[in-house]
Amino acid sequence: MIDKFHIKSYCHIKNQTISVNGNALFCDESEDFSTFIKNAYKFLKTDYSKFFKMDNLSKLAFLAADVLLKSENLNEDENDIALIFSNRASSLDTDRKHQAAIENDAEYFPSPAVFVYTLPNICLGEISIKHKLYSENSFFIFDRFNAEHLQLYANSLLRSGKAEKALCGWVDFDENSYSAFLYLVGKEGEIEHKTEEITRLYNIL
């Protein structure tokens, strides 16, 4: 059947650990997110100077995507991988920073470099730039991980030929608590692309 798609790989970033396909790749003692993610960036030999301009949500999403996409032998010029991301807190971590900069008339100093990250889909832009993805992207908000929604939406894009592959999942950052779970869906892979399997992988760690 043409409509059968599979999960090829997946990545978790939470509790100071980055795991790929359920196996820990990098672990760090740093309680603080910015130290942890900087150490992870170095460990993974990411070498991408724009990374340091990103907000916390984008750093989290970017590294999770990078871990999966760098083993994909992507084309240098363009790739067709839809991004279907979701979370609970939208861009609230950065929203609070922008709000703090405008709260008092006496210390009114909004910054464009902060404001641009007050949209959750900016991280999709960051990933698209790095990996040359001229493809579909959408960012959804739910109060919890919603495997059914992601499965249906990815299936729709893959079945209709609007995307060759889809990188889907959850990237949430709120008050120094963070978690990322991304998975790559396409024609290749061992794990069936269905809601129960997505939920199982999400909960595996």
Add this chain to the structure above:
Amino acid sequence: MIKTFLSHNNIFSSLGFESETVVEKISKGISGLEKQENSPLLPEQFCASMISSEVVKSEFNKIGDSSQFTKLEQMMILSLKKVIDASKIPLNEKVGLLISTTKGNIDVLEKGSNFPENRVYLSELGKTIQTFFGFKNEAIVLSNACISGILAISVAKRFISEKKYNHVFITSGDLLSKFILSGFNSFQALSAEPCKPYDEKRVGINLGEVAASILVTASAKNLPKEAVAILGDATCNDANHISGPSRTGEGLFRSVKAALKEANLEASQLDYISAHGTATSFNDEMEAIAFSRLEMEHIPLNSLKGFFGHTLGASGLLETIVGMYSLEKNTLFISKGFSDLGVSKNMNIITTNTPKILTTFLKTASGFGGCNTAVIFQKINNKPTINANDY
């Protein structure tokens, strides 16, 4: 392939609280933009379309207790209620709810807000709207910058084609807040005068607040006279920059190409383009380049930002609804604020309201994060088509 239609709709804006009223004002060239001086929202002068909180409250008190709902929730509920009522569709498990917004209840973060901080979470906004109407399904919230409103139509279509829903109600909206104004102002993107999309004297955008709602459905029953079919849609990233559009219009070019392919149409078969046209120097130039690459320079085009300003998460849906009426009335509406072409490629900007037989139109939008969406719509013949999913 299941056919999907845009059906009953509502625009809740400074130009009126019904789509018909709003379109009537547009046809008379009346703009909802006003210069704002000494506003608590921004230390300097700006120009925007606003709806008074008192007016919203008094409208809302006719249907509920306004003290329980934020201004944005009141606007969205007032707008969506008219669409649900007109559709006569019972809200069962085959009916979805989709909410499009960039910042939702962001004003809840302000000191002195009457609402608890958890109301700033977009899923809370979703729950509030879902509960008010009694939707059986959880609200899906889409927050994808300035393409959200038009992308929401694509998302609804996709859920209908996956047979998850037979009908999807979309409501979209964003507030004119201190948060948004200060941010766009820090980019030096705001114009203190009414905006002039594509004009050589354009200096920047105006912001506006609107709630717009629509029914997306697989059923050809009970469609209003302005209903259209969705023929093709696509979203493409520029893969270029997070806060500036691609110089070559790459994502917009690709999204229009892909939407045309799905619609099985040539560029020359489009009668009208409802473009994004924010009136910033870079955006308008990018669109001119993309439409030139697509060989669409000759197609009549407008930006409706001169009527409402940029209404963020609502803009794509709002402007699509106006486009539906444009088709129904066989009239091209002016691109308000335009007089002399200020982009490097030819464009056929609509300068007077023009009667013309219109069948097909393209709606486009582009936003921060490098995202672009294109959707193609077609007028429906008065003879209803038989649809496999029609019950």
